[in-house]
Amino acid sequence: MKKRLIYVSLFLLCLGPVAFCQVFEIPEGEKYQKVKFELINNLMVVPVEVNGVELSFILDSGVSNPILFNLSDKDSVQINNVSEITLKGLGEGEPIKALKSVGNTFKMGKAVNQDQPLYVVLDKDLNFSTSLGIPVHGILGYHIFRDCVVEINYVNKTMKLHDPGLYKYKGSKRSQTLPLDIINRKAYIDAAVLVKDEKEVPVKLLVDTGSSDAVWLFQDPEQGIDIPEKNYEDYLGKGLNGHIFGKRTKVNGVRIGSFTLKDAKAAFPYMESFGAIKNLGDRNGSVGAEILKRFNLIIDYSRNKITLKKNGNFKAPFQYNLAGVELQHNGVRYIAERITDSRGVVHSDENPIGSVQILFEDRTRLSLVPEIVVSAIRAGSPAEEAGLKQGDVILAVNGKRVHRYKLQEVLKMMNEKEGKRIRVLIERSNKDLTFSFVLKKLF
Incomplete structure (x- = not known):
């Protein structure tokens, strides 16, 4: 995988405590x-x-x-x-x-x-x-x-x-409250993973809302935490001190309390990336937001506990990058659009794009819009086999001009479901080219 900009957020600082006098305070009279x-x-x-x-x-x-x-x-x-x-x-x-x-x-x-x-x-x-x-x-x-x-x-x-002093817990049959360990300003939860078979392996995971992944695991064959045979090397993200690489794969399940998530995405970071952390203790990895977002949460450091309640995301399949491309904004570009219909009637006020528009003779509008480029491409992926390259400027996906959509919406268009054919119009070396490929599962 070629190097790309930040994909996940994970900053685990090795800093001593900082003195503080104040805390976040809720206004008096408000809960x-x-x-x-x-x-x-x-x-x-x-x-x-x-x-x-x-x-x-x-x-x-x-x-x-x-x-x-x-x-x-x-x-x-x-x-x-x-x-x-x-x-x-x-x-x-x-x-x-x-x-x-x-x-x-x-x-x-x-x-x-x-x-x-x-x-x-x-x-x-x-x-x-x-x-x-x-x-x-x-x-x-x-x-x-x-x-x-x-x-x-x-x-x-x-x-x-x-306000912790005023908060009262409400009982619910659909939620579960579990203990948290707060160590060096971070919260850890006991969980279990099913890596290769149906045998559970107990793990202690950092609760990390700043990681967009599902679960990171530290390889430990003696404990039963080994990398499944089906995997691929990838760039996992960027920390304060550089890039983080590892293997991406999936595990048969992740259990937190009584909740089990099957066929979960997993990553095994190379441990060289953790050199700044002198002691990982008994930690086995991290649980990230792709799992956490499947619950509504109550995180209570003052009482060392977390409450999880399944929400509408719980049964959603884990989303893999089926196309094999990463996208990012790369500055801005101008696009030209006609603003008259076949009869010459001007429609300049309809759905203007971008924050800057220049009108030419009431017929053409020049708009300044974000430029979306391929920031990385996975070796052997459908997009790479079709001919897409890092640095290609994305113009349209399945006929939809991407400047009308947010970056994450464009990524979703290119990763909708297995078996879907994707047609991508790109600009490369001042030429417009079209590529087509079919989305397929990694595992």
Whole structure:
């Protein structure tokens, strides 16, 4: 698999504790704050106000302190009490330089922390926006979960931040409450996997809302956690210190409490990527958002427990990349559209595309739209065998012009279901080319 930009979000910082004086507080007289989020590639993107400026953060339970990155010349936010530090995280590269800041005001809804520590990474390569299709400025995790009972409704795309002192549990026959281990600002859950047969192997997994994958497992043949024969090597994502590679496959099942998810996607990262983490303890991997989104969750660090309730996503099949391509935004491009009908009547106000339009003689509209390109392609995939290449500009999928759709919608068009024929119009070296292939299962 050729290198591509960030596909999954996973930042496990190896940092010492940071002193803090304040916590996220719910306004007096209110039991909770309700926050809407966008769910993109299984990741929750939430609005967070930082020192009076609204930004977008991924809610990532695998991260210790908030990290701010990907600030463009359009973003202007003041950070307080800055010093330089070194950050260590996942990836095979070297630690990176960053800025440490304290005394910042973070606000989600009306929940406010007036003394929030923050790290600022200035590396431009650390960028979620191109692969998610929307601006993302950072990641936020532990402090929200520490200070609030966090209720997540993946179906309605809403989150409630409850005051732990006022929150009361409601009994439900359809939900199950399980213990959490909170270790070094991260939450772990006991689960089981069925790797090669029907024999369960007990595992301890990091609860990681910031991973778009289903489950990551650390290979341990002695414990029964071995890589299934049907697998392929892939780029799994990017950590703070570089790229993460491993094997993708599927396991027969993942059990959490009494809930079992069959034929689940799984990845086995190469352990070189975890060199910055000195002690993994008895951890066997991570459970990510492709599994977590199948439940509505109540995550309660104050009482060391998590409540899971099956939602409408539970029985959905695990989505594999059937085409074998990854897409990302790559700047912008102009597209020309006629705005008159056959009788010469102007329809310039109908469904304008892009934020910039230029009209020519009331007949043609030139619009500035995001450019979508093939960022990576899997060896032996249907798309590669058909002739698609990394760097190809996607113009249309099955006759639909992609500039009218969000990035994740285009990815879905190219991965709808096994056996579907996909026709892709691309631009390569200033030429328009069409390729056709049939989607097929990996395993």
